[in-house]
Amino acid sequence: MSLRIVVCVKYVPDATGDRHFTDDLTVDRDDVDGLLSELDEYAVEQALQIADEADDAEITVLTVGPEDAKDALRKALSMGADKAVHVEDDDLHGTDVMGTSLVLAKAIEKTGYDLVIAGMASTDGTMGVLPAILAERLGVPQVTLLSEVSVEGGPNGTVKGRRDGDTASEQLEAALPAVVSVTDQSGEARYPSFKGIMAAKKKPVESLDLDDLDIEAEEVGLEGAWTKVDEATERPARTAGTIVKDEGAGGKQLAEFLAGQKFI
Amino acid sequence: MAEVLVYVDHVDGAVRKPTLELLTLARRIGEPVAVALGNGAADTAAALAEHGAVKVLTNDSAEFADYLVVPKVDALQAAYEAVSPAAVLVPSSAEGKEIAARLAVRIKSGIITDAVDLEAGDEGPVATQSAFAASFTTKSRITQGTPVITVKPNSAAVEAAPAAGAVEALAVSFSDAATGTKVVARTPRESTGRPELTEAAIVVSGGRGVNGAENFAIIEALADSLGAAVGASRAAVDAGWYPHSNQVGQTGKSVSPQLYIASGISGAIQHRAGMQTSKTIVAINKDAEAPIFDLVDYGVVGDLFEVVPQLTEEVNTRKG
Ligand SMILES: Cc1cc2nc3c(=O)[nH]c(=O)nc-3n(C[C@H](O)[C@H](O)[C@H](O)COP(=O)(O)OP(=O)(O)OC[C@H]3O[C@@H](n4cnc5c(N)ncnc54)[C@H](O)[C@@H]3O)c2cc1C
Ligand SMILES: Nc1ncnc2c1ncn2[C@@H]1O[C@H](COP(=O)(O)O)[C@@H](O)[C@H]1O
Numbered sequence: 001m002s003l004r005i006v007v008c009v010k011y012v013p014d015a016t017g018d019r020h021f022t023d024d025l026t027v028d029r030d031d032v033d034g035l036l037s038e039l040d041e042y043a044v045e046q047a048l049q050i051a052d053e054a055d056d057a058e059i060t061v062l063t064v065g066p067e068d069a070k071d072a073l074r075k076a077l078s079m080g081a082d083k084a085v086h087v088e089d090d091d092l093h094g095t096d097v098m099g100t101s102l103v104l105a106k107a108i109e110k111t112g113y114d115l116v117i118a119g120m121a122s123t124d125g126t127m128g129v130l131p132a133i134l135a136e137r138l139g140v141p142q143v144t145l146l147s148e149v150s151v152e153g154g155p156n157g158t159v160k161g162r163r164d165g166d167t168a169s170e171q172l173e174a175a176l177p178a179v180v181s182v183t184d185q186s187g188e189a190r191y192p193s194f195k196g197i198m199a200a201k202k203k204p205v206e207s208l209d210l211d212d213l214d215i216e217a218e219e220v221g222l223e224g225a226w227t228k229v230d231e232a233t234e235r236p237a238r239t240a241g242t243i244v245k246d247e248g249a250g251g252k253q254l255a256e257f258l259a260g261q262k263f264i
Numbered sequence: 265m266a267e268v269l270v271y272v273d274h275v276d277g278a279v280r281k282p283t284l285e286l287l288t289l290a291r292r293i294g295e296p297v298a299v300a301l302g303n304g305a306a307d308t309a310a311a312l313a314e315h316g317a318v319k320v321l322t323n324d325s326a327e328f329a330d331y332l333v334v335p336k337v338d339a340l341q342a343a344y345e346a347v348s349p350a351a352v353l354v355p356s357s358a359e360g361k362e363i364a365a366r367l368a369v370r371i372k373s374g375i376i377t378d379a380v381d382l383e384a385g386d387e388g389p390v391a392t393q394s395a396f397a398a399s400f401t402t403k404s405r406i407t408q409g410t411p412v413i414t415v416k417p418n419s420a421a422v423e424a425a426p427a428a429g430a431v432e433a434l435a436v437s438f439s440d441a442a443t444g445t446k447v448v449a450r451t452p453r454e455s456t457g458r459p460e461l462t463e464a465a466i467v468v469s470g471g472r473g474v475n476g477a478e479n480f481a482i483i484e485a486l487a488d489s490l491g492a493a494v495g496a497s498r499a500a501v502d503a504g505w506y507p508h509s510n511q512v513g514q515t516g517k518s519v520s521p522q523l524y525i526a527s528g529i530s531g532a533i534q535h536r537a538g539m540q541t542s543k544t545i546v547a548i549n550k551d552a553e554a555p556i557f558d559l560v561d562y563g564v565v566g567d568l569f570e571v572v573p574q575l576t577e578e579v580n581t582r583k584g
Contacts, residue, residue, distance in 0.1 A: 015397065015514075015534065019399070020396075096374065097375065098369070098375070101369075121515075127361070127377045127378075128361055129365035129377060130365075132333065132365050132366055133366065136337075136365075136370070141332075141441070141444030141445040142332065142362070143445050144332075144362065163332075164508065164509065166358065166359070167275060169450070169451045170332075170449065170451075171447070172447060172448070173446045174444055174445040178445075183515065184515045185508055225374070226373065226375075226407055227375070227407065228404060228405050228406075232401070232403075233401050234399065234400055235394075235398060237558075238558070238559050243552075243557055243562075243563040245552070245565045245566065246565060246566025246570060249574075250566045251573070251575035251578055253564070254575050255582065257546070257562045258546075259582060261544060263490065263523050264579055
């Protein structure tokens with residue numbers, strides 16, 4: 001039996017661009033170019049490595065996002081994933097993490113899975129909680145924030161990994177099916193090859209809407225969100241500081257500044 | 265007055281500072297009831313009482329250490345059901361966020377993560393957060409269920425506010441999911457004797473400019489002269505010069521100290537994401553065009569191998 005891996009990937013505004021909020025205080029996705037969240041490239045990479053090790057595996061990349069989010073799926077397909085699922089619906093605009101996780105969980109169940117792999121956090125929302133929520137919703141073990149991951153024994157096997165936490169480094173183990181998330185310490189993601197890019201054009205991308213997943217419009221979107229942003233203000237630019245060139249006494253000058261600020 | 269659940273982060277009974285800060289914030293909303301789990305849970309009571317906990321619910325089952333996250337969610341849910349609080353506050357560690365998020369799903373509540381401030385409002389607590397690498401500040405509320413909010417370290421002052429802090433055993437029946445992910449081995453991180461990165465009042469960080477693991481001794485010497493924690497950029501971590509646990513930035517720790525000193529760090533957006541909210545920022549970089557200088561209160565354009573040792577020596581002299 002084939003090991004079915006679903007990788008959750010998010011399409012986000014480029015972090016190096018000048019990101020803003022729109023009038024309804026959602027993330028502005030028009031002003032700044034979008035791309036596959038860099039942290040999800042690590043998830044795709046680990047999926048590819050696990051699939052390589054398995055006798056037989058199939059990787060589906062899944063995104064919930066607007067029309068343009070197809071770019072993120074294409075990138076993942078060109079890295080080597082087999083097929084893609086795109087959940088797209090106008091009613092999804094403004095959905096919060098509770099809504100997004102509901103949609104992802106239903107789409108994952110519909111697709112069928114033995115292993116779900118997510119990134120450690122999205123580079124726009126940066127909550128880092130969605131994988132744990134997915135595990136809760138799917139009712140399967142969470143094996144998250146791994147810097148090392150491997151699967152043994154195929155679809156009925158075990159996932160193992162190392163989680164480097166605040167106070168300790170832990171070796172974790174769970175039976176499949178399970179939800180995994182990987183950190184940017186898990187290993188550099190590959191670049192799509194020319195062959196991969198060409199092949200990706202022919203790979204299937206399935207489109208789903210809320211109806212297909214039996215989700216009501218009220219459960220998602222800005223109206224269905226369980227949190228509300230009331231205010232977003234741009235942090236005032238820091239006032240220009242003093243900059244000195246070191247002419248031999250730079251360290252002493254700096255000490256003088258720190259003493260003036262009572263740090264010494 | 266309404267009760268507010270506060271999840272306690274502790275190491276074998278020693279309460280970590282962010283939890284004491286949470287008590288300060290909790291008291292703005294109601295009466296803090298603390299939940300302490302795992303080995304040494306009851307030993308947290310004295311510190312928690314001193315900072316305002318009216319009650320400390322404890323459970324020291326072995327499950328908390330033997331399995332990942334879910335046993336703690338079960339326990340926090342049991343506390344939630346016992347107390348019916350006005351809000352649930354959890355420290356914003358990686359684990360804290362996961363516990364909070366799973367609880368929120370179970371009790372059908374919205375969740376806010378990484379708050380940097382919290383105030384009582386007419387429609388429930390109002391949380392301040394930073395967005396887009398701290399270039400925006402937002403104010404948000406939870407509109408469904410009991411607010412579940414995770415709060416970053418250094419978001420409030422620790423305040424003495426003696427309260428009863430009565431210890432009560434918390435009864436927990438673990439769910440089937442609790443034993444899903446086994447912790448088969450645990451290697452505790454060795455203590456360096458320096459302050460915890462996220463809790464430190466001063467952080468001294470080194471980047472690619474430090475140019476080698478052995479040269480981090482220069483950064484450490486400055487940190488020690490100031491009683492500071494040591495941070496590193498991802499470039500320095502990826503090069504293997506300093507442990508990942510010390511990385512500052514988007515995929516490392518986010519810090520908000522009184523003073524942040526960056527040496528040999530260019531100031532890429534992902535690094536800024538983790539330090540931009542520091543009160544005072546100082547940089548030493550030989551490139552006058554480095555973007556880090558846009559953030560600084562004081563910058564020295566120069567070679568860190570000259571400037572940093574001179575600064576360290578001067579600090580040590582002034583301290584006498
Ligand atoms: C998804 C993602 C997540 C990331 N997460 C993080 C993160 O969490 N943290 C992080 O830091 N980065 C992160 N990065 C990487 C980030 O983009 C930068 O590559 C990194 O911060 C650069 O580190 P640096 O400033 O030390 O190195 P560089 O950018 O190479 O800068 C080195 C600086 O040192 C100066 N220098 C050199 N020699 C000397 C000397 N002798 N004296 C004084 N100055 C000197 C140079 O002028 C230069 O400005 C992430 C990137 C991505 C894509
Ligand atoms: N809209 C989305 N579509 C697909 N995957 C997502 C989406 N949002 C978040 N994820 C996944 O969840 C991870 C953590 O996201 P977050 O909790 O939002 O920081 C990401 O790295 C993705 O793998």
